[in-house]
Amino acid sequence: MAGGKNVEEWTRLFKDADTNKNGSLELEELKKLLENNGSKVPPSVVQHVFISFDGDKGDNKITLEEFIKGLEAIEENIKELTSIFKKHDADNSGWLDQKEFANVIKESGFDMSEQEIKDLLQQIDPNNDNKITLEEFFNAST
Template sequence: MQHSYFNQDVPDVVIKSFFKKYDADNSGFLDKKELSSLLEDDLGLTAAQVEVYIYLLDEDGDAKISSDEFCAWLRSNERFSMVDNSSRYYRVSKAVELFKKYDRDGSQSISCEEFTNLLTEMGYNVDFDAAFEALDADGNGTISFPEFLKWLNWVP
């Protein structure tokens, strides 16, 4: 992969310029199509790997990535460890499949109703509202994939 040139020494302005290259509509965010183009074309990820990263980068489940989120991620210690470690990648891929199964409206987040369906189908008999509130760490009324992944506790 061609991702080794992103490290702590690369100035933010370079990363933001790289980001802007793919922000085709000048919205200040990368949507799914724009992010896919960036991750596949310049960073060399496969389509399947891109799908996983789209969910991982969308911290709030709003289906878009800001330049600050993108810059922070490139500077993080993650360093594409999800795709470089086959067992972690497999678990995250399975988590994405499960998440998509219950994200019935395709919003890239799980609503309280969708979460209740998930718990019911898994046989849980709990206070659904309290469970939902516990997972919705940012309090935005939905469960993003990172919040879901943390709840699953499948990936160290």
């Protein structure tokens, strides 16, 4: 469970985003919340987040409880990905080179050839510097 400070902040965000004040967020309200907080999230990702936050009920609205639960899951995922990244950043450079990235892939249980790993690296490395930053690692993992 997230700390009280996070829950308070998330509750404030939720209430601000609930523009029609019905106690839940619709897809458009979630989209505006993300946009207002500087996120440039593609519509397909917003839809995915909405569906995953909406939970088992699938009632096309996100309650405060679902919102907090969803953000807690994201927070946990970020912690886990950061831990994996730092574990494999052997030289503490702040990025993963091809060898370090290959170790992540192999430890994750994927059976990929060296060429397949190179190809994947190129796909998730938008600036083609053969270095995976933490941000690029997050983007590739979502």
